[in-house]
Amino acid sequence: MSERILGVLGGMGPLASAQFMLRLTLLTPAQRDQDHIPAVLWSDPRIPDRTAGRLGKGPDPLPWLLRGIHGLLEAGCGAIAIPCNTAHGWFGPMAEAAGVPILHIVDAAAADLQRMGITGGTIGLMGTAATLEMRLYQDRLETQGWHCIEPDPDQMQRLVTPAIASVKANRVAEAYHPLAEVVNSLAARGADAVVLGCTEIPLAIQSGPASELAVPVVDTIDALARSAIAWARGQ
Amino acid sequence: MSERILGVLGGMGPLASAQFMLRLTLLTPAQRDQDHIPAVLWSDPRIPDRTAGRLGKGPDPLPWLLRGIHGLLEAGCGAIAIPCNTAHGWFGPMAEAAGVPILHIVDAAAADLQRMGITGGTIGLMGTAATLEMRLYQDRLETQGWHCIEPDPDQMQRLVTPAIASVKANRVAEAYHPLAEVVNSLAARGADAVVLGCTEIPLAIQSGPASELAVPVVDTIDALARSAIAWARGQ
Numbered sequence: 001m002s003e004r005i006l007g008v009l010g011g012m013g014p015l016a017s018a019q020f021m022l023r024l025t026l027l028t029p030a031q032r033d034q035d036h037i038p039a040v041l042w043s044d045p046r047i048p049d050r051t052a053g054r055l056g057k058g059p060d061p062l063p064w065l066l067r068g069i070h071g072l073l074e075a076g077c078g079a080i081a082i083p084c085n086t087a088h089g090w091f092g093p094m095a096e097a098a099g100v101p102i103l104h105i106v107d108a109a110a111a112d113l114q115r116m117g118i119t120g121g122t123i124g125l126m127g128t129a130a131t132l133e134m135r136l137y138q139d140r141l142e143t144q145g146w147h148c149i150e151p152d153p154d155q156m157q158r159l160v161t162p163a164i165a166s167v168k169a170n171r172v173a174e175a176y177h178p179l180a181e182v183v184n185s186l187a188a189r190g191a192d193a194v195v196l197g198c199t200e201i202p203l204a205i206q207s208g209p210a211s212e213l214a215v216p217v218v219d220t221i222d223a224l225a226r227s228a229i230a231w232a233r234g235q
Numbered sequence: 236m237s238e239r240i241l242g243v244l245g246g247m248g249p250l251a252s253a254q255f256m257l258r259l260t261l262l263t264p265a266q267r268d269q270d271h272i273p274a275v276l277w278s279d280p281r282i283p284d285r286t287a288g289r290l291g292k293g294p295d296p297l298p299w300l301l302r303g304i305h306g307l308l309e310a311g312c313g314a315i316a317i318p319c320n321t322a323h324g325w326f327g328p329m330a331e332a333a334g335v336p337i338l339h340i341v342d343a344a345a346a347d348l349q350r351m352g353i354t355g356g357t358i359g360l361m362g363t364a365a366t367l368e369m370r371l372y373q374d375r376l377e378t379q380g381w382h383c384i385e386p387d388p389d390q391m392q393r394l395v396t397p398a399i400a401s402v403k404a405n406r407v408a409e410a411y412h413p414l415a416e417v418v419n420s421l422a423a424r425g426a427d428a429v430v431l432g433c434t435e436i437p438l439a440i441q442s443g444p445a446s447e448l449a450v451p452v453v454d455t456i457d458a459l460a461r462s463a464i465a466w467a468r469g470q
Contacts, residue, residue, distance in 0.1 A: 014271040018256035021278065025249040031404045036249040036280035040306070043256065045271035071275070071310050169266045 004037070004232045007077030007100075009068045011043040012050065012084035013168045016199035016221060018043075020083040023225040028232075037232040040075040042068040050086035054130035062090050069098050079103060081228045083199045083221055085127055089134045101231070105220055106140045108227035109195050112218045113146070115226075118193045120145045124186025124215070126179070127197035128164060129156055137197055149189055151182050160201075167200035175200075176208030187214035196220055239272075239467045242312030242335075244303045246278040247285065247319035248403045251434035251456060253278075255318040258460040263467075272467040275310040277303040285321035289365035297325050304333050314338060316463045318434045318456055320362055324369045336466070340455055341375045343462035344430050347453045348381070350461075353428045355380045359421030359450070361414070362432035363399060364391055372432055384424055386417050395436075402435035410435075411443030422449035431455055 006024075010017025021041055030036050047065060052058030065087060072080055079101045082088065088105055095102050113123070123146045125137050132138075138148045151160055159182050163175035179201055183194045195218040196202045202219040241259075245252025256276055265271050282300060287293030300322060307315055314336045317323065323340055330337050348358070358381045360372050367373075373383045386395055394417050398410035414436055418429045430453045431437045437454040 011268065011271070011273065013268045014260040014274075015257065018253060018260050021253035021256055021276065022250065025253050026405055028405075032400070033246065033248045033280040033282070033284065033403050036246065038246065038281055039249075039276075039278045041256065041274075041276035041278065042310070043274045043276065045268040046273055047268070049268065074309060075277070075306050165267070168268050170261055170263075 004078045005076050006037055006039040006228050006232055007072030007075065007080040008039055008041040009065065009072060009080055009082045009087070010041050010084070011045040012047055012087055013200060014043050014045045015167060015170070015172070015203055017041060017083050019203060020081070020199070020221050020225060023222050024228055027222065027225050028229055037229065040072055040077055042071050044068055050084065050089065051128045051130040054086065054089055054134060061087070062093060065090055065094055066097050069094055073098065073100070079228070079231050081224050083224055085136065085197045085199060085220060086131045088136055089130060103224065103227045103231060105224050106137055108223040109137070109197065109218050109220050110141060110144055111227060112223035113193060113195075116193065116216055116218070118216070121192040122147045122149060122190045124183065124191030124194035125150050125197055126160060126182060126186075126194060126201055129161060131197055137195060149186060149191060151186065155182050155185065163204060164198055164200045167203050172203055173207045175204035179204050180208060180212055183217060184214045191215055193218060239313045240311050241272055241274040241463050241467055242307030242310065242315040243274055243276040244300065244307060244315055244317045244322070245276050245319070246280040247282055247322055248435060249278050249280045250402060250405070250407070250438055252276060252318050254438060255316070255434070255456050255460060258457050259463055262457065262460050263464055272464065275307055275312055277306050279303055285319065285324065286363045286365040289321065289324055289369060296322070297328060300325055300329055301332050304329055308333065308335065314463070314466050316459050318459055320371065320432045320434060320455060321366045323371055324365060338459065338462045338466060340459050341372055343458040344372070344432065344453050344455050345376060345379055346462065347458035348428065351428065351451055351453070353451070356427040357382045357384060357425045359418065359424075359426030359429035360385050360432055361395060361417060361421070361429060361436055364396060366432055372430060384421060384426055386421065390417050390420065398439060399433055399435045402438050407438055408442045410439035414439050415443060415447055418452060419449045426450055428453060
């Protein structure tokens with residue numbers, strides 16, 4: 001029985017954090033309830049939009065993020081997972097306020113690439129405009145030997161950004177085709193794998209056929225769940 | 236934007252409470268993150284088994300349930316949903332300790348029967364041995380004009396109880412056939428609908444074909460999610 005309680009700062013979006021809880025459960029080896037990982041999910045969809053905040057077009061989400069972290073600490077959580085890539089733009093101040101480990105989603109994605117046997121080469125990177133602009137992935141992955149390529153600005157505006165908004169509005173299936181088109185375009189430009197670096201993207205990609213994708217994808221929800229399970233088991 | 240924060244006392248089992256969060260999100264009319272319902276999920280799979288506790292074969296879960304309720308109140312929750320039917324055997328002391336509404340899962344199931352146009356007649360009732368023995372459903376439904384029938388003891392021991400344990404061990408798909416057999420047996424005995432009165436049961440039933448079920452079923456995860464959405468919207 002795990003004595004470690006996982007904190008999950010979620011609601012960004014709420015479907016992604018619910019899916020994180022589902023995958024955390026299904027990826028945990030368990031025979032009965034008591035073998036699973038105790039967790040508290042703070043699902044606060046009122047947190048101001050991270051992309052708008054970062055691009056100077058909306059209020060700062062940091063006070064809301066810190067409020068969630070405070071709530072998770074009050075509940076006794078020993079580590080925090082945040083199933084929202086863009087929120088990692090505020091990783092520094094959150095980690096400082098938390099005083100317990102925050103499991104970084106980019107490190108989780110890198111571990112998943114290694115697990116898949118993709119130890120170098122070119123990686124396609126999909127995410128919100130803010131995640132790409134902040135270079136959340138590029139800087140961490142490039143020092144570890146991967147080369148990152150991104151969708152072009154037209155693809156971001158026409159395909160990726162509207163598809164992310166569709167998932168947040170519960171219109172998941174219609175987001176598959178635009179996102180699959182971008183995966184395959186990155187593959188055509190030389191990507192050996194594509195990191196789905198916004199937690200709305202894997203929800204949409206899973207709603208359609210995997211067989212239409214030209215290269216393997218890293219599901220950052222699953223990657224973060226694996227990282228959380230490793231923490232809970234003391235690994 | 237909802238100012239009401241929903242508390243979810245979960246982990247019983249963890250897959251059912253993750254599914255509750257997913258369905259709460261998908262059933263909420265929303266165009267963006269900020270339209271969704273703020274919620275805190277206290278997922279504590281360490282809570283002692285409710286069936287064993289009720290049948291005198293294991294420790295009392297009540298102190299653990301109250302600890303979760305306390306945590307949800309500390310987080311500012313204004314109502315509590317508990318996606319575990321058997322835990323409602325301790326509804327009285329939990330409601331007294333909470334001081335905020337606990338949304339009763341049997342009332343949610345009754346509302347769902349009404350929504351489906353099933354306003355009387357015979358209802359098949361599936362659940363844990365403890366839920367059936369405590370008459371959690373029978374007493375509340377029979378005063379509202381429904382007549383309840385239950386699986387026989389052999390079906391409980393051979394089909395229902397092992398299937399619930401399978402779901403808690405993440406073996407969801409293999410639980411479909413035994414549970415569908417019981418649904419259809421209750422239908423053959425005259426049930427107009429079957430209430431899936433243990434939150435593990437709808438997880439399994441959804442993993443197989445709905446077309447093999449002879450009568451409509453009430454998914455108590457969805458029913459409780461609808462009840463929570465109504466509360467959050469002030470209805």
